[in-house]
Amino acid sequence: MKRSNWLGAMALSLGVSALAMTFTDHSQAQGLPEFTLQDVSSDVQMPWGMAWLPDGDMLVTDRNGELYRLSDGQAGSPIAGLPEIHVNGQGGLLDIVLHPEYETNGWLYISYSDPEGDGEGSNTSIMRAKLDGNRLSNQEVIYRAEINSTRGQHYGGRMIFNDGYLFFTIGDRGDHFTNVQDLSRDGGKTYRINDDGSIPQDNPFINVPNAKPAIWSYGHRNQQGIAINPLTGQIWTSEHGPRGGDEINIPEAGKNYGWPYVGYGINYNGEVLAEATHGAGMEQPIWYWDPSIATAGIEFVSSDRYPELKNHLLVGGLRGSKLELLEISDDRVIRSTDLITDSGRIRAIRQGPDGYIYLGIEGEGIKRLIPAN
Template identity: 45%
Template sequence: MKPIYKVFTSLSLGIICLFSSCEEKANEVEEVIDATHAIQTEKHLIKVDTLYTEFKNPWGMTWLDDGTMLVTERSGEILLFKDDQFTGEKVSGLPDFYVKGQVGLMDITVHPNFSDNGWIYISYGKPMQDSLGATAIMRFRLEGNQATNQEELIVTAPPWETGRHYGSRIVFDNDNYLYFSNGERGNKPENAQDLTNSHGKIHRIHDDGRIPNDNPFVGMEGAVSSIWTYGNRNPQGMVYDSENDRIWESEHGPMGGDEVNLIEKGKNYGWPVITYGQNYDGTPITDITEKEGMEQPVTYYVPSIATCGMTLVTSDRYPEWKGDLLIGALAKMHINRVDLEGTDAMGQEIMFQDIGRVRDVEQSPDGYLYALTEGTGLMVKFLPVN
């Protein structure tokens, strides 16, 4: 059965005036969404507005102060959108990327003080010697559609030959520290427990790439000083809760055992010593799911849904989802809503089944929710029906 979302293209927003004189009450209007083909979730009636249909492997999205939206393609492109429409322009002047398997140009976000400094940040695969690659973070400014003032901030080590498990999401906290995720590379899961390499970890740096002195493993002999947490298999989702100063992360398990974690300083999240998953051939990875000194996930998925990009709903546009996590599912092709109460997961809801392989879910500055899909190649916007 083909996804039904392809027919929801160019859905219009109707603007009506609620008063007798539109001229006098121009600012007092309400958006009215046509409910035709709307989807009833457990808590909201949602119209899915398809904005773009020609992506191949979209990865991340962010917004500039003027409303311009930037969307990354794993192949190395950044597309520019204005008023939810593709402008036909792409960012030029970017470096070469290591594009192999799951890696290429990945996440993108703007500095919290973007209006003052103009910095845009990307995570990507950096080509290294001998056809190897590494997860790297760079920042640049945008002049027109030209990437200028490019600064490489950090490169993970050691470089690796596989194109698997590179992460990688970027978030900033309230103090402008930058956190990024990096996978354990797949063919050597024990990397995640080894503090002498960068892989299978969440990292924390200053916005200019310097290492904070209060990182948990600074000063430990042989340890990579940027490490914030370890034991993380392949974290492709991360979001910062600014109101409560906490970071949520989603990571791929093997066959079963995808996790949603609350990321906290210096903690060990267990991979591959503990897991709720098993090898892809059905053999066990380990015979334990818990161990002292290792964190339990807030929730996990058996079978795997292939968790990816995620957002925390803070918008008043979706009052019944407020405070919940929305997580993209690649393999199961839906959006998974995790009903949160504080830091406890009270339940889950599968929404928008068969929309495509959901690579990212984000909330825009004006409070709307967007998603990017692979396979169906879509960018969609979720419009709550009043």
């Protein structure tokens, strides 16, 4: 019996309702229209994060270290005033979000690989700043991960505001056995801070000796997508796992998601990593992929422009260059369907203020999801 079928049978026999499943329908889902991608802008070649200003212009990060303002799909000169950025493998200029009260306070937030701090190389930092014409001002680093590493992988860097708090992710930096399960070290974790970088007093580890007080959850490999379920208000993340171990998780306060001791899949060189798929005190993903799709950006659809997709989750798959749809019921994934194939490597997915879904695609720029008809 295949492992996924065996695990499903075990879940039924043990009553494990949260066990992830991996079945993907590679045909057009029944009842769904066909979709296509419409070019919006090719001016940004490595788009990683997108955010919209009140006037409708789009701010787009280029992982190569530039920030652009797109107006009607056209990018002007790069925005000045960025910090020094260490473009290193998967690192560079990463995500961007606006404060929920941006029109009042003008704060925007960027994540990037920061060469400042302890040690050689870089680590993930969060900065807030204000946009003054085509320049950033009032720059403040509100979180700087420690210790730096020369490794070029697993910076994380996804951000989102929820209930007034800024949540963000930092990957394990390729040193999973050192960083991830150690609460005194950054890496392999989800974080929650106030908008000014201070620590909420109800964070789960704030009173734990030597623990990083900003930690919200831990035991993660490299969370590359983050979104809010519009029906439950919960934060969901996509986790770029090993070969056969990409995950969708709902990171909750104080919980341990197992990496690298519990998980699915093997290392890309064929070596076994996680010792088991289950462990005491460690959470199961609500979904995992085997084979992997190399998950990146995710977004819940809440727009009336896509009635058939509403309240379901879109997931970018770098491997296979596709856009997947996860059909959701509360906090469960019902099934996964290939919505678009041969889309290019989708790094970012965001729903714009006009209700359309926008995709940041490596080497191709920004595209918009529209019904084929």
